[in-house]
Amino acid sequence: MACAVRSGGHSYAGWSTGTGLVIDVSPMDAVRRDGGRAVVGAGTRLIDLYGELASAGVSVPSGSCPTVGVAGLTLGGGLGVTSRAYGLSCDALESVRLVTADGRILNCNREENADLFWACRGGGGGNFGVAVSFTYRTHEAGDVTPFSLRWPWARAAAVVRGWQRWAPAAPDEVWTSLHLDTGPGTGTPTIEVIGVALADAGAHMDRLTAAIGADPDSSDARSRPFLDAMKFLGGCAGQTVEQCHAQGSLPGQRPGGNFPRTDYAGKSHLAYKPLPDDAISTLFARFEQGNDVANRSALMDAMGGAIARVGPGETAFPHRKGLFCVQYLAPDTGWLRATHASMEPYMRGTAYVNYVDPDLRDWAGAYYGPNLGRLRKVKAAHDPGRLFRFPQAL
Template identity: 45%
Template sequence: MTIDRRQFLAALGAGGAMVVAGARGAAAREGHGRPPTVDAWPARARASDLPPDWQALRRRLDGRLLLPDDQGYGVARLGYNELYDDQFPAAVARCTSPADVQACLEVARGHGVPIAARSGGHSYLGYSVPGGGLVMDLRSMARVQVRPDGTAVVGAGARLIEVYAALAQAGRLLPAGSCPTVGVSGLTLGGGIGVLTRKYGLTCDRLAEAQVVTADSSLLTASPGSEPDLYWALRGGGGGNFGVVCEFTFRTEPAPGLTVFSLAFPAGSAASVVGAWQEWMQGAPFELWSTCQISGGEPPSCRIVGCYVGTESDLNPLLDELFAAAGVQPSSRSVQPKDYLDAMKYMAGCAHDTIEQCHLISEGGVLPRASFVAVSRMLGPTPLDAGRVADLMAGQTGVDLLLDSLGGAVAQLAPDATAFPHRSSLASAQIYASTTLAGQHAATATVDAIRDELAALGAEGAYVNYIDASLPDWGRAYYGANLDRLKAVSQQYDPDGVFAFPQSVMCG
């Protein structure tokens, strides 16, 4: 059965063996939904109009370079979002090592073509498959090694489900996202909001060091004691800005027992539930994380799904507090204890599938790609007017507003401790709509309008992993007061704009 991110929470509530095809990523676009052309890229990225010597690169990669006429190119070029299937990169390089990434940059930089690294391919706007550019496909760099000290070395091409499976086998966990086919790279570099965030922090907060190839083909280690400015920027500064991360080392934690839950509420109760949910999460223990989904309609409907680090008996009183505050009981309620891996599979919507099935069809799994538009805001430290939030979704059939709780461990760091600035935010807000190419313009206009109304209610920031080219003052929305320092780091490590794109840090 095909299911997209918009249907994710409904699938959990139904209890079926469904799979989720929604994703998180970073990209950029111009206007309403179409990606920028090469001519629209920042001028510093176009030092020459001479084409790269693709045959020389093919030789250096032992044939692992696909050009448009090569067998396999038609599949290799595709990203996750089907809306951008009309983008045709000039070449796709299947990199297996940092040396391959270095070779790609040595051959391609300075020739006027966009250069992008691709980990999971989940760019919301298809920016990891630039038309006319070079895609450095890192999928083969997917090793996950858990060391005796509990640190995990993870290749840049690893998918989240692979990371979770390897960690679970070692009895460890890493806080990260819910979608199984998302690449660890994009998630981490933009921050990494996920289902264990409140207890264990963002994914980027767990980054101990990163192996990075910079624009001049240097291979560097970024850590607190080595390239500290680069290390700071990689923790929330967004993918594609400062270099190509080839390997991550994360600090992990012992994996405890977890309890997952799914709650559906009666029609007409969205305002009451959203208001109570915001207050509930503000005072919740760090062990509790949840997401509140308001689905557009007449009236809007509401569902809450979450994960608790602890037992069912400890969670149930907390849920009862929510129901009392909302003044409404759920129409359906599911509470289930699970181990770490099963909990992550449940949150991914593939609870009844094997790890092998929790991959895209193109990689031997059962998960389809998706066709969607999505934008974001970040809530402030105080709750929004719940009645007005519910009103925004009235009549918006096919559109979802997903509120992912923050606070807890996220708020324990200062806004400038890492590049991720939204430390005081109550929650992130994603506005998501499945659509076709024909309906893309209308869907984009709808999600943009809801985004702007949320800003008027006080949700003014935005999450760079839901990158959005029509977002007003996007540099400050993504990075806040950290933008100027990020620009300085970008200038230090990529002075010629090799990795520049229309919403790269240097353009903010």
């Protein structure tokens, strides 16, 4: 019988459930500080991770969606809003407790079960066993400054060109994401850069504007406590930690939850080189065609900084030299597939395993690159019978 492992339940392909045995670790959501470390249950949602650590003025580098589970995020690498400053979620990981296919409970770190520890830092969730606990190094988390800049669509090409020259090499203390969107109720495309600066954002906003060569139509920046900033970026500003959950009584939900469930699919690429002009034009055409269609997005998250100072083989996450990660989102899978296909010639054969994509043909090479062979050896050593299997399992 196949086993599906469930934490946050955010698998785009729905592989955190199945017709066999579903092992749901969601109730394992305790967060405990231990000096400069945090011991975190595998069912913890990001909003609870941030909320529990906020009173101590510390955090762990993670993502922005409040309902995402820390386990899946970390096991796939863990790109997030402080990754350029502090590394991926898996870079802050010091140990993981794993239940293997033969029922053993293993502590995995640099000294014990080092092969599994390496594989659990970017090798994808559900491949090697059931992670039940993570121990992370924490970093200080004081006030930070979320900011945004918006330009008219007529300036969009200049914005992409300037942003992709500046963002991956910007100071580590600033992270940015370039958003192409057609918002709810409209098919009109928009362009915006959002970001987080660990200190004052003004100088970074000025340098980005200079790189683009055009002043934004509007901009905004406001210093906030770290937890408030994560709520703001996650779409639940001004709400309590409980309200930043989905409503319900199931594990991971809260009776007073107010975070909406959305319905869309996603695909991804990793850009190792700046997009040439014809790639930018190709992407824009996907947003300009069928302008009556809403809720389409391409999100370009800057990499570089601390991410790139770890070698591609030091952890299982291979895309250390990527300039930025592109995530395509839409409820319309036809538009999504056509958009991804149109950009494939420019970012050939790369994808982020946490944005799992059931359509990929060479998914293993796209997710794991040169680390694939070593990952398959770890899989064979610890799950030779492939108890943990799903359509894209190793």
